[in-house]
Amino acid sequence: MEKTLQDKIEGLIGSQKTFLFMKGTPDAPMCGFSAGVTNVLRSLGVQYGSFNVLSDQNVREGIKEFANWPTIPQLYIDGEFIGGHDIVVEMARSGELQKKLGN
Numbered sequence: 001m002e003k004t005l006q007d008k009i010e011g012l013i014g015s016q017k018t019f020l021f022m023k024g025t026p027d028a029p030m031c032g033f034s035a036g037v038t039n040v041l042r043s044l045g046v047q048y049g050s051f052n053v054l055s056d057q058n059v060r061e062g063i064k065e066f067a068n069w070p071t072i073p074q075l076y077i078d079g080e081f082i083g084g085h086d087i088v089v090e091m092a093r094s095g096e097l098q099k100k101l102g103n
Helices: 003-014 032-043 057-067 085-094 096-101
Strands: 018-022 049-052 074-077 080-083
Touching: 003 018, 003 057, 018 032, 032 085, 080 085, 085 096
Parallel strands: 018 049
Antiparallel strands: 018 074, 074 080
């Protein structure tokens, strides 16, 4: 991955305690999995930053390499990659996500 793209991704992740790479926006998700993660975060009252990967093909492909994770959405908390939709939903169900968020 080229350094400028890595720096951009790291900057986005570091811009908020909780950051979501998703398809669409929190108010208008463009896939069911992105909608599912935004619904979990909303239900927990989490403030978070987001990036619409549909707006930038380089970030869309780069984030997969960055996290070594093939799908989107991708959730980060305190700069740490947490996972995608299924992991986030299961962590919320078990209470583990709330602990990570400090809720």
